[in-house]
Every structure is written in structure tokens, then in C-alpha cells.
Amino acid sequence: MATLELKQITKSFDDTHVIKGVDLEVNDREFVVFVGPSGCGKSTLMRMIAGLESATSGDILIDGQRMNEVGPADRGLAMVFQSYALYPHMTVEDNMGFSMRLAGVSKDKRREKVLEAAKILQLEPLLDRKPKALSGGQRQRVAIGRAIVRNPSIFLFDEPLSNLDAALRVQMRIELARLHEELDATMIYVTHDQIEAMTMADKIVVLQGGEVEQVGSPMGLYHHPRNRFVAGFIGSPKMNFIAVEQVSSDAEGVTIKLPGGETRQVPIDGSGHAGGGALELGVRPEHLVLDEQGPMEGRIQVLERLGGQTSLYVQMGDSLLTIMADGDVAYRVNDSVRFGFSSDRAHLFDAEGLSLPKLHRHPLAGLRRQDNRAPSDTVGQ
Amino acid sequence: MDNVIRRRTPGARLARAALYAVLIVMALFYLLPLLIMLLTSIKPLDEIGAGTLLALPEHPTLAPWVNAWGEACTGMRCEGVGGYFWNSFAIVIPAVAISTVVGALNGYALTKWRFRGSELVFALMLFGCFIPFQVVLLPMAQTLGWLGLSSSRAGLVLVHVVFGIAFTTLFFRNFYVAVPSELVSAAKLDGAGFFRIFWRILLPVSAPIIVVSVIWQFTQIWNDFLFGVAFSAHDTQPVTVALNNLVNTSTGVKEYNVNMAAAMIAALPTLVVYVLAGKYFVRGLTAGSVKG
Numbered sequence: 001m002a003t004l005e006l007k008q009i010t011k012s013f014d015d016t017h018v019i020k021g022v023d024l025e026v027n028d029r030e031f032v033v034f035v036g037p038s039g040c041g042k043s044t045l046m047r048m049i050a051g052l053e054s055a056t057s058g059d060i061l062i063d064g065q066r067m068n069e070v071g072p073a074d075r076g077l078a079m080v081f082q083s084y085a086l087y088p089h090m091t092v093e094d095n096m097g098f099s100m101r102l103a104g105v106s107k108d109k110r111r112e113k114v115l116e117a118a119k120i121l122q123l124e125p126l127l128d129r130k131p132k133a134l135s136g137g138q139r140q141r142v143a144i145g146r147a148i149v150r151n152p153s154i155f156l157f158d159e160p161l162s163n164l165d166a167a168l169r170v171q172m173r174i175e176l177a178r179l180h181e182e183l184d185a186t187m188i189y190v191t192h193d194q195i196e197a198m199t200m201a202d203k204i205v206v207l208q209g210g211e212v213e214q215v216g217s218p219m220g221l222y223h224h225p226r227n228r229f230v231a232g233f234i235g236s237p238k239m240n241f242i243a244v245e246q247v248s249s250d251a252e253g254v255t256i257k258l259p260g261g262e263t264r265q266v267p268i269d270g271s272g273h274a275g276g277g278a279l280e281l282g283v284r285p286e287h288l289v290l291d292e293q294g295p296m297e298g299r300i301q302v303l304e305r306l307g308g309q310t311s312l313y314v315q316m317g318d319s320l321l322t323i324m325a326d327g328d329v330a331y332r333v334n335d336s337v338r339f340g341f342s343s344d345r346a347h348l349f350d351a352e353g354l355s356l357p358k359l360h361r362h363p364l365a366g367l368r369r370q371d372n373r374a375p376s377d378t379v380g381q
Numbered sequence: 382m383d384n385v386i387r388r389r390t391p392g393a394r395l396a397r398a399a400l401y402a403v404l405i406v407m408a409l410f411y412l413l414p415l416l417i418m419l420l421t422s423i424k425p426l427d428e429i430g431a432g433t434l435l436a437l438p439e440h441p442t443l444a445p446w447v448n449a450w451g452e453a454c455t456g457m458r459c460e461g462v463g464g465y466f467w468n469s470f471a472i473v474i475p476a477v478a479i480s481t482v483v484g485a486l487n488g489y490a491l492t493k494w495r496f497r498g499s500e501l502v503f504a505l506m507l508f509g510c511f512i513p514f515q516v517v518l519l520p521m522a523q524t525l526g527w528l529g530l531s532s533s534r535a536g537l538v539l540v541h542v543v544f545g546i547a548f549t550t551l552f553f554r555n556f557y558v559a560v561p562s563e564l565v566s567a568a569k570l571d572g573a574g575f576f577r578i579f580w581r582i583l584l585p586v587s588a589p590i591i592v593v594s595v596i597w598q599f600t601q602i603w604n605d606f607l608f609g610v611a612f613s614a615h616d617t618q619p620v621t622v623a624l625n626n627l628v629n630t631s632t633g634v635k636e637y638n639v640n641m642a643a644a645m646i647a648a649l650p651t652l653v654v655y656v657l658a659g660k661y662f663v664r665g666l667t668a669g670s671v672k673g
Contacts, residue, residue, distance in 0.1 A: 052566050073572035085563035089585040098581075099571035146567075 002063060002076070002153030002186040003028050004049065009058035011044055011210075018044050020210040021058070026154075026188065026203075031180050033189045035197040035233070036207035042190045043158055045207070049188065050079050050156055062154065073099075078147035079156040082163065084139045086131040086146075092118075093127040096146045117148040120182065137168045144176075148183065157189040161196065173199055194234050198222070202368040206230050216365075223345075223362035228353035231282050237311065240288065240321045241349070242281045242296075246270065253359060254348060256281060259317055262295035266343045267359040273350055282347035282355075285311070285322040290329065294340035300333050312337070422446065422641035429637050445638035449646060453639050455626035458615075462643050465623035469603060469650075472534055472619055476541035477598040483542070484549020484594060485587065489579050491550070492557040493565045503554060509547030514607050525612060532614035540612060541602045548601075549594045556590040557583065592661040600651045620647045 004026040011019040019041045026032050034042040047053040049060060051072030060067045067075050086095050094101075096117060097110040105113075118124045121141045131139055140160060147155055157176075161169045177200055180187055191197055197204050198218045206213040206221065206229075214226040218234075225231035231239050244256040247263055249270030256279065257263050266281075273279075290312075298316035305327065312323040314337060323339060331337060348356045417434050422445055424438040451461040491503050521540060522531070530536030560583065568578045609619040618626075624647045628640050655662075 047566075050566075050570060052569060072569045077570075079567070079570050081563040081567060083561050083563050085561060085567035087564065087568075087582055098568075102572040102577065146571075150571075 003061075004154060004186065004188070005059075005061040005064075006045075006049075007059040007061070009045070009048065009060065010056045011041075011048060011053065012056045018210050019048070019056075022207075022210075022212055024205060024212065024215065026186060029184055029186055031177075031187045031189065031200055031202045032205060033191060033197040033201035033203070034205045034207055035191055035194055036213075037233070038192055040207040041210040042192075042207050046079075046156055046158055046188065046190050049154075050077060051075050076152055077154040077156055078150045078152035079158065080140075080143045080147050080160045082159040084131075084143040084163075086139055086142055088131055091128050091130055092123060092134070092142050092145075095131070095142055096149050098146070099150050113149050114145075117145045120148065120179070121145050136164050137172065140164065140172060141175075144179070153186065155183075155185055155187040157187065159191055160189075161191070162193070169196075176200060195236060198234070204234075206233060208233075217368050219362065219367050220365040223365050224358060225347065225355055227355055228280070228282070228349045231347055231349070231355065235284050237285045237322045237324070239282045239284050239347070240319070242283070242316075242319065242321070244279050244281045244348075245277050246273070246279050249273070253343075254279075254356070256348070258295050260296055264295060264343060266346045266348065268346070268348050269357045269359050270348075273356055278351060279356075280349040281341075282349060283341045284345065285324040287342045287345040288321065288323040289340050289342060290323065290325050290337060291340045292338050294338040296340065297336060297338050300331055300335050300337060303331065303333055314339070418641045418645055422638055422645055424638055426634065426636060426638060445636070445642040446646070448636075449627070449639045449643035453627050453636070453643065454630045454632065455623045456615075456630055462620055462623045462627060462646055464616075465618050465620040466646060468534070468617060468623075469619040469621070472537045472541070473599060473602045476538045476545065476602050477595055479538070480542045480545030480549050480598055481591065481594045483546050484551075485553045485584070485591070486579065487546065487550040488553025488555075488557045489583055491554050492560075493562060493578070493583070494575065503550070506547050506550050509544070510551065514544075518607075518611055522612065532612065532617060534617050537608060537612055537617065537619070540608050541598075541605065545598050545601065548597060552590055552594050552597070553587070556587065560586065589661065589664055592658055596654055596658055596662050599654055603651050623647075 004024075006022050006024040009019055009022045010017065022045060034045060036042050044053060048055050051067070051070065055068055062075060062077075087098065090098065093111070093114050096114045097105075100110045100113065114127070115124070118127060121144060123138070123141055123145055126134060126138060126142070131142070134142065140163075143160070160176075161172050164172060173196060176189075180200075189196070189200060201218055203215060204218055204221055205215050208229055214221060214230045216224070221230060221234045225234060228241070232241075242259065244258055247255040247257050249255070253265045253267040254270035254273075255263055255265045258281075296316060298314035298321060300312055301315050301320065302313040304311040304313075308327045310325045310327055310329050312325055312329075312331065314321045314323055323337075344360070347358075350356065420435070420438060421429060423441045423443065424432075425440055425442055425444075428436075428438060428440070449461055450463045450466075452459060453461050455462065455465070487506070491499050525531045525536045525539070528536070528539075530539060564582055565578055568582050573581060603619075604621065605619065606621045606625065609622045610625070613619065613622060624643050627643050
């Protein structure tokens with residue numbers, strides 16, 4: 001059992017407020033990802049959970065126990081750092097066994113535990129090497145191994161994959177997901193990469209400017225972002241925003257006037273919106289559809305062929321829109337294209353950037369990563 | 382050697398030869414004083430009067446060295462500089478050791494355990510590097526008096542430690558600032574405290590900067606004259622002061638060969654340190670970061 005609870009956590013350095021009152025619950029064996037642009041406070045928040053930074057106010061509870069005054073080594077957690085932070089003068093084995101050595105564990109016992117962790121991570125042939133004789137991926141695994149031998153109740157990962165090349169990153173992502181299952185531990189993971197967040201998280205915490213913007217499952221955030229920031233941050237390429245006008249609103253949804261004059265109805269609850277007219281339509285690149293009868297028109301500025309897909313960057317009025325289209329589309333740069341959008345995937349944002357609620361909840365919005373697996377002993381919420 | 386591809390034209394070869402010629406001449410010119418000292422120190426006195434400075438000795442002798450070590454007069458006593466030579470070691474070794482250890486701890490605390498105002502503390506310590514020695518002579522004499530350390534070796538050690546800390550702190554601080562702080566965070570999570578992190582994590586990667594600090598401090602303290610002459614008594618004088626007394630004590634003829642031999646003895650330890658560890662000195666000064 002390992003749960004984590006943050007209650008109104010704040011952190012200030014003199015007059016700079018880095019964390020402005022964060023509340024969060026992390027359940028046992030959950031994989032939680034903190035994601036946000038750089039400077040949003042996600043790493044500071046993690047260092048506070050680890051005990052490397054003190055909280056200015058608020059409570060940090062692990063398994064219901066207040067941990068604010070407990071030292072980093074006694075909180076029962078282990079951390080993997082962005083730079084791996086391997087001790088350069090020690091062998092892999094000594095690196096992994098360092099915490100046990102400090103705790104006065106006998107040499108045999110230490111070796112046994114290190115070997116156990118090395119087996120999980122396929123590090124056995126490397127135990128006598130120094131960190132500088134290892135590749136990036138191997139160093140990464142040693143850093144994870146050093147965390148595993150401590151038997152922590154909670155694992156903390158601070159951007160652990162950002163120093164790896166793209167191919168290795170995908171591989172380590174899969175390995176971490178596997179590890180999460182194998183160790184059955186609670187994991188908290190910090191990243192600025194929304195793909196890592198989407199692929200690994202049971203629960204994503206989107207942070208900006210020291211505040212939580214939204215907490216939810218990956219599919220929940222994708223389909224029901226609370227505001228324009230979350231909508232733009234989750235999903236790649238980024239969501240397109242198009243200025244539209246509200247014409248009317250009823251039980252079937254909101255009718256909007258698109259640039260170019262045509263109207264469309266989208267299944268969104270407009271009752272909470274006090275009229276005014278000006279709204280922003282949010283449509284993801286994968287939900288914009290090339291269509292010769294489509295209501296909107298633009299000129300292709302750039303065309304990126306990825307093989308399976310083609311990204312079209314289309315100028316419409318002042319805005320450059322991204323459309324994900326089929327890999328074989330025949331268009332060229334400077335061509336004019338017409339396009340529409342799938343209305344049940346569309347979002348509407350008011351002048352404050354808050355999204356209007358959708359009429360129908362997406363069927364997968366509550367899905368957690370663990371639910372993708374065959375039924376097992378997963379503990380539901 | 383280097384990997385630069387050069388065209389081997391005759392002109393280029395000539396330029397290279399000229400370059401080396403200039404370098405060699407310069408090097409010889411720099412070595413000249415040392416050569417003259419050495420030659421003079423092994424000549425009998427009558428040859429010095431008769432020949433030129435650079436003339437090779439006809440009857441080389443080690444007598445001036447023996448004399449300088451054990452018999453020459455430094456002021457009232459005629460015991461040579463040998464005793465003072467050991468005096469210097471008795472002052473230099475503890476002073477170097479203490480100032481290096483304290484500097485390392487300071488540098489560690491100022492970079493890895495930052496506190497409110499730590500940058501200001503560092504700036505003030507840096508200021509210590511620029512205080513002229515003469516300014517502190519009187520207050521220091523007063524302080525040593527209060528501490529009951531006047532004219533003692535311990536007093537001189539204290540003075541050199543106090544002055545050395547500014548430099549050693551600067552060295553270690555600039556070295557440790559390049560050591561990733563995540564190492565310290567990781568060690569904290571592994572359960573290590575302030576001193577254990579220093580001992581187990583920082584110190585093992587500090588070899589280059591320790592060499593720099595030791596050489597620098599050794600040379601500074603060994604060559605010190607001002608503090609030595611101001612704060613020592615007869616039997617606690619360092620060799621630099623004894624050398625000065627020896628040269629200034631004349632009984633009729635100036636014994637240049639003995640003076641030179643004594644000067645060589647006084648200069649030998651720093652020379653040896655440079656020859657043995659000089660390359661680590663340069664390496665340590667230029668070594669930036671520790672790559673994990």
C-alpha cells in the first residue's frame with residue numbers, strides 16, 4: 001500500500017510563488033504523470049514530495065502520515081534523476097548498493113539485492129563497470145536499479161528519458177510500463193513530453209504556472225479538456241483554434257458560424273454560456289477532414305509527408321491550421337483546399353478560455369492505462 | 382600528436398625551425414639565473430672572484446652546500462639553514478592541510494547546501510584574496526598575542542590558514558559548482574548526510590582540485606617572508622627568513638657560494654613540488670566538470 005496526498009501545497013522563494021496551492025491524491029499502484037511546460041513547477045513539486053525541498057505551507061501525506069518534517073531518505077521513496085546522477089567513482093554494483101551500505105546492510109545481503117534488481121533490468125554483465133563505460137540507456141537502467149533496491153513504496157521519476165535519443169526513449173517507455181506492472185508500485189513521473197504522459201499514465205496532472213490545470217485519465221484529457229491550455233497541451237500536433245460566432249443554442253447543441261459564413265451544429269452544451277457570440281472552436285488536426293464540399297477553405301503553406309500520414313499546414317485568414325491527412329493525398333504546396341471537421345470531436349471555448357461541456361461523454365474518457373490489460377487484480381478506483 | 386594536416390613546404394619547415402629556435406632561446410634565458418646559482422654554489426670562493434659568472438667550476442666542491450646547511454651564520458647563531466628548513470616544513474604541512482580541508486568544506490557548503498546569503502558570504506571570502514598582507518600585520522600581531530600564540534609555529538600556521546582559506550575556498554567552490562547537484566540529491570535520498578556526502582561522493586572526484594590547492598598553498602606559504610619575519614622568534618623562523626639573515630650576516634668576505642647554496646636549499650621544495658605535480662596543476666586548473 002502506498003498512497004500520496006498533497007493538501008494545499010505551496011512553495012515560495014522570497015516573493016516568487018512557484019507552487020500556488022496544489023491538491024492531489026495518488027492512489028496505490030497508480031502511475032501518475034506530472035506534465036507541463038518548463039517552469040510550471042512540476043519538478044519542484046516532485047522535489048517537495050521527495051523531501052529535497054521543503055513546502056512553504058500545506059501537508060504532504062504518504063499512506064496518511066504527514067511527511068513534511070521527515071528526511072528524504074526516510075519517506076520510503078526512491079527517485080530517478082534526469083541526469084541519472086550515478087556516482088562517477090563507483091561501479092554499477094556499488095552505485096546500486098550505496099543506500100544499503102549507508103544503512104549498514106551486510107555485504108552478502110547487499111549483493112543479493114543488487115543481483116535481484118540487476119536481473120529485472122538485464123544489468124548483470126555490467127555490474128563491475130563504472131558509469132562512464134556505459135551507454136545512455138544502460139546508465140538509465142542503473143539509475144532505475146538503484147531505486148529498485150531500496151524497495152520504495154513510491155517511485156519518483158524526474159524527466160528520466162529526456163537525455164535519450166528518440167528510439168531509445170520509445171524502448172525505455174515500454175520498459176518502464178512493464179516495470180510498473182512487475183513491481184506493482186506507485187509511480188510518479190515528471191515530463192514535459194505529452195506523448196510520454198499519454199502513453200504511460202493512469203492519471204495525468206497538467207500543471208501551469210504552479211497550479212493544477214486539470215487531473216484526469218489520458219483519454220479524458222484528450223476528449224474533455226477543461227480549458228484551452230489543456231486542449232492545446234495534450235495531443236500532438238497541437239489542437240487548432242478557430243474564431244467562430246455563436247448563432248443559437250438548444251438541446252441538440254450549439255450552432256456556430258464558421259469563417260466563410262457557413263453554419264454548423266456541434267453537440268456541446270451551450271446553456272452555461274451567457275451568449276455574447278464570440279467563441280473559439282477547437283479541432284484537433286486528426287479531426288479536420290479534407291472535403292471538397294467542406295465549409296472552410298485555405299491555402300497549403302507547408303506539406304510534410306510522413307509516409308503513413310501527411311501534415312498539411314493550411315493558411316486560413318490569420319491562422320495557420322494543421323490538418324492530418326492520408327499519406328497519399330495528392331495536394332501540393334500553394335494548392336487551395338476545402339475541409340470540414342467531425343462535429344462530435346469539436347470543442348468550444350469561451351472568452352476566458354474555459355471549455356463548454358460536451359453533451360456526450362466520450363466512452364473511453366474514464367479509461368486508465370491499467371484497464372487496457374486483461375482483467376487481473378488491479379485495484380479499481 | 383596533433384591531427385592537423387599541414388603542407389610540408391620548405392617555407393613552412395623554416396618557419397617551424399625559427400619558432401623552435403626562439404622558444405629554446407627564451408627557455409634558456411629563463412633558466413639562466415638558476416644556472417648561475419647552481420654554478421656559483423659549487424665553486425670555491427677564489428674562482429668566483431677570478432672567473433666570470435658563467436664560467437664552469439674548475440674544482441667543483443659541495444663544501445658551500447654543507448656550510449650553508451649546517452655552519453653558516455644567520456645573525457648571532459652559526460648553525461646553517463638546516464634547522465630552519467625543517468621549521469618551514471613544520472609550518473607549511475599543517476597550514477596546507479588545514480587550509481585545503483577547510484577550503485574544500487567551504488566550497489562544498491557554498492555550492493551544494495546553499496543558504497540565504499551564501500553568495501554574499503562567498504563574495505566576502507573572495508575579497509580576502511585581495512587584502513594586502515601589510516594591512517593586517519598589526520591587528521594580526523595583536524590577535525596572536527591575545528591567543529597566546531605570539532612567535533610560535535602554531536601562530537604562523539594560523540596566519541597562513543586564515544589567509545589561505547580565501548584562495549582554497551575559491552578553488553573548491555568553482556570546482557564543485559560544476560559537479561552536478563543531482564549527485565548530492567541522489568545521495569540524500571540514499572540516506573547520506575552532510576559529511577558523508579562530502580566524504581563519499583564529493584571528495585573522491587576532487588583529486589584535480591586538491592592538487593591545485595596543495596601546490597598553490599605549499600608554494601605561497603613556503604615562500605612567505607613577511608609573516609615569517611613578523612611573527613616568528615629565533616627558533617621558529619622559516620627558511621626564507623633564515624636565508625635573509627644568512628645573506629645579511631657578513632664576516633669580512635661575502636661568501637657568494639654559500640649564499641647561493643642556501644638559496645638553492647630554500648627554493649628546492651617548491652621546485653620539486655612543481656616538477657612532480659606541475660602537470661596535474663595545469664590539468665586541475667583547466668578541468669571543468671566531472672562527467673558522470
